[in-house]
Amino acid sequence: MAITVEMVAMICGQCGISFEMPEQLQKDRRENGGDFYCPNGHARVYVEPEVVKLTRLLEAERRKHEETQRALAETRNTMTKLEKRIANGVCPCCRRSFKQLAAHMKKKHPDYVAVASCQRLT
Numbered sequence: 341m342a343i344t345v346e347m348v349a350m351i352c353g354q355c356g357i358s359f360e361m362p363e364q365l366q367k368d369r370r371e372n373g374g375d376f377y378c379p380n381g382h383a384r385v386y387v388e389p390e391v392v393k394l395t396r397l398l399e400a401e402r403r404k405h406e407e408t409q410r411a412l413a414e415t416r417n418t419m420t421k422l423e424k425r426i427a428n429g430v431c432p433c434c435r436r437s438f439k440q441l442a443a444h445m446k447k448k449h450p451d452y453v454a455v456a457s458c459q460r461l462t
Contacts, residue, residue: 352378 346363359379369376373389426432429441431449438444 350378350384352380352382352384354378354382354384355380 347360348363348366349358349360350366351358355378357378357380361376365376368374370386371390373386373392375383375385377383422432426441429437429439431438431441431444433449
């Protein structure tokens with residue numbers, strides 16, 4: 341009966357000795373934490389288990405995503421308010437009311453319409 345065990349080369353950070361440990365043991369310690377020892381008896385430990393590290397990174401990404409979604413919602417609300425004002429005949433540039441806003445925008449602010457529609461597409 342033959343048993344094959346994959347080994348991983350390591351170096352003790354305290355005494356500098358090189359040694360090997362079973363790959364499965366290293367994987368378990370890296371993922372779940374826990375001590376292991378070099379041949380000279382120095383306790384070694386992975387500072388942050390892989391599961392904890394990945395959980396922390398996932399939570400940070402979730403918070404970032406939520407903040408981005410909040411900012412996007414605020415931008416949409418601002419755009420909606422602005423569109424409603426324009427639809428009601430209020431100039432977004434000088435905040436005056438006009439009966440013929442479309443004509444006013446073409447005459448007094450010709451590049452505003454082009455800029456707004458270009459920004460909207462991107």
